[in-house]
Amino acid sequence: MRYLTPQQFAQYQRDGYLVIDDFLTTAQLQNIRAEIAQIQQDNAGLTRDTGGFNLEKVGGDSLNPDAPVLRAGMLRKIQGAVFYLASVKDVFTTGKLLDCMEDIMGPAIYYHSSKVMFKPAHGGAAKPWHQDAAYWRNYEPSQVTVWIAIDDATEANGCVWAIPGSHKLGLIPHVHKELQVPESRIDLTQAAPVPVRAGGLLIFHSLVLHMSKANTSANPRCAIICDYDCQPHAAMDARGAVGVWTLREAAGA
Numbered sequence: 001m002r003y004l005t006p007q008q009f010a011q012y013q014r015d016g017y018l019v020i021d022d023f024l025t026t027a028q029l030q031n032i033r034a035e036i037a038q039i040q041q042d043n044a045g046l047t048r049d050t051g052g053f054n055l056e057k058v059g060g061d062s063l064n065p066d067a068p069v070l071r072a073g074m075l076r077k078i079q080g081a082v083f084y085l086a087s088v089k090d091v092f093t094t095g096k097l098l099d100c101m102e103d104i105m106g107p108a109i110y111y112h113s114s115k116v117m118f119k120p121a122h123g124g125a126a127k128p129w130h131q132d133a134a135y136w137r138n139y140e141p142s143q144v145t146v147w148i149a150i151d152d153a154t155e156a157n158g159c160v161w162a163i164p165g166s167h168k169l170g171l172i173p174h175v176h177k178e179l180q181v182p183e184s185r186i187d188l189t190q191a192a193p194v195p196v197r198a199g200g201l202l203i204f205h206s207l208v209l210h211m212s213k214a215n216t217s218a219n220p221r222c223a224i225i226c227d228y229d230c231q232p233h234a235a236m237d238a239r240g241a242v243g244v245w246t247l248r249e250a251a252g253a
């Protein structure tokens with residue numbers, strides 16, 4: 001193993017997800033926060049979805065570009081985060097995170113997609129139950145998502161919830177435009193909150209059932225997310241005209 005302990009790896013295999021505290025250095029966290037604050041400031045007047053920039057909408061209708069926005073500049077997500085934020089690209093495409101991914105996926109690691117997920121205070125919308133694999137063409141079961149908390153993510157401000165072990169259920173049929181699994185198909189008694197302190201990361205298998213609730217609190221809950229693929233499929237981001245982006249070669253880095 002290059003980064004994970006055997007216990008962490010066993011936990012990932014059992015639950016399909018794993019939290020690692022204090023993954024980012026203080027300097028990395030500060031840089032990422034500063035770059036995100038700058039991009040928010042630069043886009044404070046945005047009233048329509050543009051490129052990879054998606055705004056919070058009235059009624060949580062985030063996929064509808066014509067829906068009225070909750071407030072100008074109130075970002076829900078930036079798709080293709082690594083193309084806008086150098087500090088985020090650095091964390092996701094170099095160093096110890098790739099060591100960590102290699103422990104889980106093996107030595108062939110490809111970039112798939114990335115985003116900043118804002119979940120702003122007083123109005124960040126819920127994300128319904130889903131498996132990431134349902135969103136991805138060319139589904140491969142060993143695709144993996146890394147979710148890093150930029151603010152403390154708590155139950156109050158909309159941390160992720162997951163069903164431990166649900167990666168063993170296979171791909172469940174998803175419905176609606178914002179792909180989701182109806183709650184009637186899920187054993188909600190198993191649902192567990194996954195709070196993560198700022199700078200910590202959550203790794204999860206692409207078949208883990210997960211969701212997050214709306215943020216009705218006064219505290220924002222921002223996270224950066226990267227999806228990794230073990231197969232050489234072209235990247236899927238809106239700005240991701242990058243073809244196949246190899247992050248680590250099968251022969252070893």
Ligand SMILES: O=C(O)CCC(=O)C(=O)O
Nearest residue numbers: 117127132210211212223
């Ligand atoms: O950050 C969140 O609230 C959840 C994000 C998520 O589930 C996803 O992007 O697949």
